[in-house]
Amino acid sequence: MNRKIKFEFLLCFSVLILFLLTGWVQAVNSIIPEETNLVADIVEKVGPSVVYVDTLSYKTYRNPLSPFFNDPFFRDFFDIFPQPEERRIPQKGLGSGFIFRSDGYILTNEHVIQGAEQIKVTLKDGREFDGKVIGSDPLTDIAIIKVDATDLPALPLGDSDRARVGEWMIAIGNPYGLSHTVTVGVLSAKGRPIYSGDSGREYENFLQTDAAINPGNSGGPLLNIKGEVIGINTAILPYAQGVGFAIPINMAKSLLDPLIETGKVVRSWVGIYLQDITPDMIQQFGLNEPKGALIADVVPNSPASRAGIQRGDIILKVDDEEIVNAAVFHAAIQDKKPGIQLTLSVWRDNQAKEITVILEELVTEGGVESALSPDLQFGFEVGEITSELTRKYNLRTKSGVVIIRIDSQEIIETGYLREGDVILQLNRQTIRDLQGWNAALTMVEPGDTIILLVNRRGRTFFVPVEVKSSSLLVP
Structure with a gap:
């Protein structure tokens, strides 16, 4: 008898669960159509407004043999085999942008166009235009490019202050040169202070998203599900997955008029x-x-x-x-x-x-960094060796100053100096702390070539640094 009761109970319970599941599925189907193409519809609508930004700049490299050019011992040799003292090497860059005004105004990142002598803007339909920078602001990493065209498809600018954490986000750009790549995620956080992975500068109030952002996405739009621009994709954390950052569009909107009218933002x-x-x-x-x-x-x-x-x-x-x-x-x-x-x-x-x-x-003509921090005019910032920095960089010495930030792309690319390196000497003068470093710098003049003794993970080496116009550049 007990078995029969248990069987009937289980049968009734199973029928009830099946009934509830059937009703839930029918309710969901009544709300969501069989084919949901919301993201595809948005991408199809906004895609023509996203552009490919191709830049060409030149780096000047000094011939390492140039100190010998005027030496009488080597002069005859260089007369036979002439060597240029400097060479201009072309460097191509890529990024993204989006049209925000139909008369040819495009928003992108300042670091995308920084130092560019030529800018080529390519639309999704294949049309190409020469771009001209009409305004840029290094402090917010925002720049405006103008192309000679009208009736272009412009994106609506949304309200990043009203965006909520957890909202769906769509990122469109040209990562690694792959035109009009679409990634989807959510708004992970707001108000993040970070160092930009692309430019090395420090920014505040970033939007964080898990929509994939890679090199080449910089300057592209971060959109909500209404197709409105909520942010400008700009930074990634190296080796991190699902962590990307964007400049809030409200920050950009407040700067559009001064950038268009005067080319800069007075602060x-x-x-x-x-x-x-x-x-x-x-x-x-x-x-x-x-x-x-x-x-x-x-x-x-x-x-x-x-x-x-x-x-x-x-x-x-x-x-x-x-x-x-x-x-x-x-x-x-x-x-x-x-x-x-x-x-x-x-x-x-x-x-x-x-x-x-x-x-x-705030004067930015000579570089924002020189106004903000004395050390950043050298392309890097140093700090006192503390227990926290010792743990962070696994330092093996307590004497000297440690490089805590590198702001010069040239220094980053050469690898002569790295974050976590400890400077022990400047021009053979021992550096024991930050006070000693600042005292030694008072003896440096533009045009000098100084020698740094650097300790990296227990090994020491010398790095020559040439001083040009109050800026230190690794040759």
């Missing part, structure tokens, strides 16, 4: 490096809560240094606006014009004081 700068206050810092700085923006460093000869701001000060207010972290400070001054006077309320020595700062224009 103010203070000349400070900031970091957030953490709970374990408040006791040391005499604070009651982890609020404010801690000044980690002050750039020499900057508005901040002239105003008397010091390393270790904590910014609590800008005028009457409370500053809870570094991001709020940047947002508070980003729209301020040069010449404006700000009153900063800072916390120093367990008491608040007010300091007046007059904003100045």
Whole structure:
């Protein structure tokens, strides 16, 4: 009897489950058609607006034998076998872009067109145009190219602030020269501060996506399922899978008019490096809560240094606006014009004081990096050897300074210097710490050729570095 009851129960339960599953499938089928081509429809619509950007630039390489050209001992030899002192080597680059105005205006990345002497823009239908850069902004890695054409298909620009994590994203570009490649993913995160994999610069507020982004995707659009541009694909993390980054389109939209009208974006700068206050810092700085923006460093000869701001000060207010972290400070001054006077309320020595700062224009003609950090004008940035950096780079020495960032593409390509290298000497002068490095640099003049002694994983070697126009370039 018990077996019969169990059998009937299982039979009824199975019928119930089958009924529920049948109803669920019918409900799904009533919502989603048998063939869902949403992504295909979007790609078909927006594809003609995505362009291929082909660039041609030239690198000047100095002949390694040039120091001997004027030597009397070798002069006769070089008269017989003449050698050029410098050679211009053509270098091709590729990237992506998209039309945002039908009268020939194209958005792309600044690093895609940086240094290009020739730009060729190819549309999906095969038409080719000569491109001209009418505006670029290295700080946001945005550039605008103009082609001589009208009635081009333009993409609508969406609202990246309203995009939600988890939304479907579509990336279109030309990775590795493979024209109009489509990848799909979701918006993984917002507000990511990263170092750009393509250019080496540091950026804030990036969109993160798991839609595949590879070299050549730079400058292409990141779209939502409405076909609106949410971001500009720009960076990858080397060796990472499913981690790509895009510039929020709202950031680009705010810069379009000044880039088109003047070719650049005028910004103010203070000349400070900031970091957030953490709970374990408040006791040391005499604070009651982890609020404010801690000044980690002050750039020499900057508005901040002239105003008397010091390393270790904590910014609590800008005028009457409370500053809870570094991001709020940047947002508070980003729209301020040069010449404006700000009153900063800072916390120093367990008491608040007010300091007046007059904003100045951030000059980018000589390179943004030279205005932001003294070390970046050399193509790399060095730091004090700390326990954290020792672990990160597996350092075997505690003396010297460690290269923590390389900003020069030429240095990256030659491989003479790498991130994690420790500089032990400059011109045979021993470098024990960051103070010694800065002191040694005061003896360097444009036109000098200096010698660095570098320690890499326990082995040392010398690297000659030629100083040109206050910039160090590895020959």
